[in-house]
Amino acid sequence: MIKSLLGASAAVLLVLPNAAQAETIVLAGGCFWGMEGVFEHVKGVSSVVSGYAGGGAGDANYDAVSTERTGHAESVRITFDPAQVSLAQVLSIYFVVAHDPTQLNRQTPDEGPSYRSAIFPQSAAQRTFSEAFIRSLNAKPRFRGRIVTRIESGRFYPAEAFHQDFMRRNPSHPYILRWDMPKLQKLKVNYPELYRN
Template identity: 45%
Template sequence: MKRSGILGVSLVAMSVLGTACQAEGAAFATRLPPPAAAEAPATAHHATAIFAGGCFWGVQSVFQHIRGVTATRAGYDGGAKNTAEYETVGGGDTGHAESVAVDYDPTQVSYGTLMRVFFSVALDPTQVDRQFPDVGSQYRSVLFTRTPEQANEARAYIQQLNAAHVFARPIATQIVPDHGFYPAEDYHQNFAALYPDNSYIATYDAPRIEALKMIYGGLYRDRPILTLAAPGGT
């Protein structure tokens, strides 16, 4: 479902959808155990991780509020450069997933911690090809890994969470090597921060920020990191 359609429905319908969404969100937003596998001590001050999980507006807004994150970019990953365009990706057959590239300082926040927040409050990781009202492969949940270390940590953490049965269903998040991230159009960047009164944002994304603040108060930063899109792929 394209968000342009969601934003065009009546306020009454949005209220009904919002109640359902918030009930669904309360069912999965939870404090998760940290990764059991030890991470190597961080020496570099810059790394990038890419997360896909439904509408990139909400995923970006979550990571913008985490201490140690230095920049975010909403975009597309999993398909070809020439199809990395919103209307084209919205057709669901490009291979792309709406994604967010997260730049962070590993000496302040680890990849494991970012995954922990992602699975806790950014999405319902048990859903397949959808999140909330958005349906299609472009809304699937993916960890696009940039290094073998990220891939190993991702596999180990998903196995850990599944073994502990922290969710009612197995985690559906895919682990895929990243072969190219393409920033989305400028009007998608920082959308939740710039338009907090937008009905979609208020209904589907604002509750995630409240959950982040409540569950991971030590990681939460009140003022989001706002970032302009970078040209080209990364």
Template identity: 50%
Template sequence: MRSFASGLAAIALLAVSACQEPALAAESVVEAPAAKRIAKEGKGLKTAIFAGGCFWGVEAVFSHTKGVTSAVSGYHGGTARQADYKLVSSGVTDHVEVVKVTYDPSVIRYDELLRIFFSVIADPTLKDRQGPDRGAHYNAELVPMSAEQLAVAKAYLAQMKASGKWSRPIVTDIVRAQAFYPAETYHQDFAAKNPRHPYILRWDAPKVAALKRLYPSQYRAEFRRN
């Protein structure tokens, strides 16, 4: 995701010209396997954090997922003072763009969120980049918020590596939960507010379409606004 200050013209140019080989790899949809290790999280809403490149697309997909009650774009790690979009997107901070997802495990389990994440949001074979975006702040990471989520995430990554579905090594990280800082207001619900934005049309609308195609029973047409 390019700096907001660079303007729509630069993003429009990016949307047309960024179809290099690594970007194409990130766009390919690979239907991830159903998890063998089923999450057992009990009753009540749960929270998990996902980093999958630009948070606009991560938020868009999870906001269309049944059982998700909230998807908030933000920054994970780093310091509160530097949790600012211009700084983070410049790559000078220790933050990663993430989405904090609150969900009802009686409707959708954590392992099912992982499957959706790796099927249509993030390419697990890419390090420090997703789609057209480059830098450590765009790395794909799982941030479990409980011991159960951690166990499920470890088991699922191991299952993915053994599945043979990806032609390159799985490099997605599991990282320890640190501070989460909500992103600026204009980033929240960005896809819903800006459906004709060149970046959304080029990179994120196809992810939502893939969610609907691959997991129709878990797709929600209505965008869950924060």
């Protein structure tokens, strides 16, 4: 799936060696319930935490972030084993399944900068890799529009307990059924080798 997503440039991205230990990356792409739910079903992912990134510690709470004035984005911190799922695969799932990277400051039905598409690399290597990944996607467009995903810096703050594992704890919630369950089906169809129940 990654080679078909990126085209010929995939070879350059896929030759990066896997790290010997767990790796962590922070991704933002709309409501963190769905983002968390998708990555909890990816083989090799050991932890997914919902939270906020891009703003300050004092504003890292749902009420403040909902004002759209904190600089925070709803995000997920993903810890994964690169021997089981590569960074290229994590980013491919992020762009293809977890959200629509062509929507600016929104993910249907949510609107505002806290729902923006953004990657918060946790190392210089991740930043370089993510920038190259986005360039590859834009060089041979496979989406309805240009990728608007930003590469940002900022500390990650875990969200309130109520938001953690929300999809798993509330599978029949109307929001989950309408917007997030279809993402799990898309993950299963597009990445069967990485999907886990």
